[in-house]
Amino acid sequence: ELKVEQNPLFLSMQEGKNYTIYCNYSTTSDRLYWYRQDPGKSLESLFVLLSNGAVKQEGRLMASLDTKARLSTLHITAAVHDLSATYFCAVDQAGTALIFGKGTTLSVSS
Amino acid sequence: DAGVIQSPRHEVTEMGQEVTLRCKPISGHNSLFWYRQTMMRGLELLIYFNNNVPIDDSGMPEDRFSAKMPNASFSTLKIQPSEPRDSAVYFCASSKPLAGGPSHQAFGPGTRLTVT
Numbered sequence: 001e002l003k004v005e006q007n008p009l010f011l012s013m014q015e016g017k018n019y020t021i022y023c024n025y026s027t028t029s030d031r032l033y034w035y036r037q038d039p040g041k042s043l044e045s046l047f048v049l050l051s052n053g054a055v056k057q058e059g060r061l062m063a064s065l066d067t068k069a070r071l072s073t074l075h076i077t078a079a080v081h082d083l084s085a086t087y088f089c090a091v092d093q094a095g096t097a098l099i100f101g102k103g104t105t106l107s108v109s110s
Numbered sequence: 111d112a113g114v115i116q117s118p119r120h121e122v123t124e125m126g127q128e129v130t131l132r133c134k135p136i137s138g139h140n141s142l143f144w145y146r147q148t149m150m151r152g153l154e155l156l157i158y159f160n161n162n163v164p165i166d167d168s169g170m171p172e173d174r175f176s177a178k179m180p181n182a183s184f185s186t187l188k189i190q191p192s193e194p195r196d197s198a199v200y201f202c203a204s205s206k207p208l209a210g211g212p213s214h215q216a217f218g219p220g221t222r223l224t225v226t
Contacts, residue, residue, distance in 0.1 A: 033214050033215075035217075041219075042201065042217045042218060042219045042220050043153075043201070043203075043217040044217075045214040045215070045216065048213070048214045088153065097143060097155050097158050097165075097166060098143075098155070098215060099155070100152065100153040100155075101152075102152045103152065103153070
């Protein structure tokens with residue numbers, strides 16, 4: 001059974017600081033997805049990582065994938081309040097459905 | 111592009127009543143997914159369809175839950191009879207495949223179900 005684990009589950013950051021969210025998964029997969037969810041809202045796709053070594057960046061967020069280590073990271077640079085949200089990683093199961101981690105709730109304060 | 115459309119957005123019902131949630135996927139997307147989100151259990155996949163055919167319903171919690179996709183533009187998730195523990199946000203998502211696997215799933219706004 002594919003398992004996806006994120007850590008930390010809760011993260012309180014100061015504006016301007018850097019931090020990394022980790023996503024580990026239990027079986028071989030070459031595709032990993034990151035989503036963002038604001039409170040009371042739906043999930044918004046952030047990144048799709050399709051191969052080992054893939055790196056994608058959007059603004060202050062950068063995601064990377066190491067399929068050999070079964071690890072993806074979401075790095076936050078110089079956090080701002082607008083980044084406060086819950087971030088989910090997800091891995092596809094046998095090329096079909098996605099299995100989601102429990103999410104990391106990020107709170108950025110001044 | 112209107113995105114994934116779900117209705118109703120909010121549903122409050124009494125225990126024992128039948129509840130039907132509806133979803134219209136993005137045009138051209140051939141995979142459709144139903145998820146349930148709760149604080150305790152997170153985001154759970156209930157069932158998904160490829161080309162209107164149910165592929166994996168192992169996440170459907172009980173026989174009280176059923177899902178259909180009669181055509182490429184419509185799906186329903188039905189709970190009969192509903193129970194308080196079914197209270198959750200139910201998301202529908204759709205996707206079209208990249209080579210060798212799914213593209214990112216586009217999520218609908220969700221239906222917040224409360225069963226009293």
